[in-house]
Amino acid sequence: MTKKLVVGISGNLTRPSKTKAFITQIAGDVASRIGATSAVFDIEDLGASFPPARRLADLDPAAHDIVEQLIGADVLVVGSPTFKGSYTGLFKHLFDLLDPASLRGKPIILAATGGGERHSLIVEHQLRPLFGFFEALTMPTAIYASDKDFADGALASEAIHARARQAVAEVSRIVGEARRIELAA
Numbered sequence: 001m002t003k004k005l006v007v008g009i010s011g012n013l014t015r016p017s018k019t020k021a022f023i024t025q026i027a028g029d030v031a032s033r034i035g036a037t038s039a040v041f042d043i044e045d046l047g048a049s050f051p052p053a054r055r056l057a058d059l060d061p062a063a064h065d066i067v068e069q070l071i072g073a074d075v076l077v078v079g080s081p082t083f084k085g086s087y088t089g090l091f092k093h094l095f096d097l098l099d100p101a102s103l104r105g106k107p108i109i110l111a112a113t114g115g116g117e118r119h120s121l122i123v124e125h126q127l128r129p130l131f132g133f134f135e136a137l138t139m140p141t142a143i144y145a146s147d148k149d150f151a152d153g154a155l156a157s158e159a160i161h162a163r164a165r166q167a168v169a170e171v172s173r174i175v176g177e178a179r180r181i182e183l184a185a
């Protein structure tokens with residue numbers, strides 16, 4: 001049996017990034033829980049062919065490979081810094097390139113970071129509808145962390161860690177159930 005893959009996508013435009021660190025941690029936690037490998041990518045990883053791309057065929061091979069991993073992942077962990085109350089424009093641009101059916105039924109953990117707490121509902125009002133469009137299986141627990149929840153670029157808040165654990169448990173149950181159905185078939 002091939003090892004399962006957890007892919008993290010972070011919409012940060014600059015590095016170092018709290019969002020990428022956050023997504024990396026959650027994706028790693030999911031991977032160790034379900035016995036998978038994890039890979040995390042941000043906008044910079046997509047390289048120079050990505051911003052002007054109008055369709056997937058415009059991407060260079062390295063960017064195309066990232067999109068293939070995203071589409072083929074067993075679990076996605078997606079997140080973005082909050083920019084003007086929403087995800088970053090280039091985060092949306094990545095998903096604009098995908099076929100509408102390409103994420104159907106995909107288990108997804110939603111996460112976001114922001115400067116303060118006023119925009120914490122970005123996960124419900126911006127991210128969840130986007131992945132609803134794709135008919136993806138978003139986990140009920142979405143996670144938001146603000147600047148004060150980080151120390152030295154890493155998540156430090158026990159309350160947010162607990163929420164992340166809840167989302168990881170939800171997605172692990174979904175993957176476990178899918179595995180049982182696969183084995184029984």
Ligand SMILES: Cc1cc2nc3c(=O)[nH]c(=O)nc-3n(C[C@H](O)[C@H](O)[C@H](O)COP(=O)(O)O)c2cc1C
Pocket residue numbers: 012013014016017018019020081082083084085086113114115116117118119146147
């Ligand atoms: C252009 C821009 C717009 C932003 N807009 C918001 C916002 O509307 N609400 C908010 O809470 N934080 C906002 N922020 C702060 C970032 O979301 C926050 O610092 C984020 O955690 C940065 O993540 P990163 O370290 O991954 O880049 C904005 C930052 C920038 C640069």
